[in-house]
């Protein structure tokens with residue numbers, strides 16, 4: 001996972017609680033005083049360890065915490081990497097370009113970034129997303145969609161049709177934006 005995700009996670013914990021809580025999270029995961037650098041790659045296990053510590057310290061439910069982190073992350077990503085998203089004035093075209101442009105630009109900027117696949121398509125009023133990733137971060141994805149609705153000030157309705165965590169090939173979503 002790229003350092004930018006760790007940096008946004010630090011902001012998330014510091015904003016939701018405070019900086020001393022973030023330092024406790026680092027201590028709990030045995031990474032005291034560790035500084036993550038945006039373009040660097042770190043083991044996914046380091047990220048999962050931070051999330052587990054945060055859950056332990058805050059008492060939040062794991063799924064609730066991961067989704068809240070996704071919601072927080074959308075605005076941060078489009079602000080930090082605004083040159084990738086500035087041309088998108090609506091969320092439908094952003095979703096349709098996730099594989100073709102958005103995450104391609106992310107991989108160009110951060111060599112070694114591992115981004116998910118969505119094969120997005122438009123079916124009537126719905127954007128269909130077929131999420132596949134060995135990381136199985138569907139809770140994070142659902143939070144990002146919520147954050148996207150807030151950012152663009154639109155209503156985003158998400159219908160989940162399948163889930164990799166239940167042994168299916170992908171997490172399939174029907175997303176309606178109005």
Ligand code: HEM
Nearest residue numbers: 001002077081084113114115116133135137141144145148
């Ligand atoms: C609602 C729209 C989006 C969705 C649903 C989405 C979904 C995801 C998911 C689920 C991941 C976790 C990695 C994985 O599952 O393998 C991820 C990673 C990432 N995404 Fe997106 N994303 C969205 C928009 C964006 C935007 C707009 C940007 C930046 C302009 C962005 C930049 C990144 C970056 C930097 C990573 C980390 C890659 C790494 O650490 O290797 N995403 N995205």
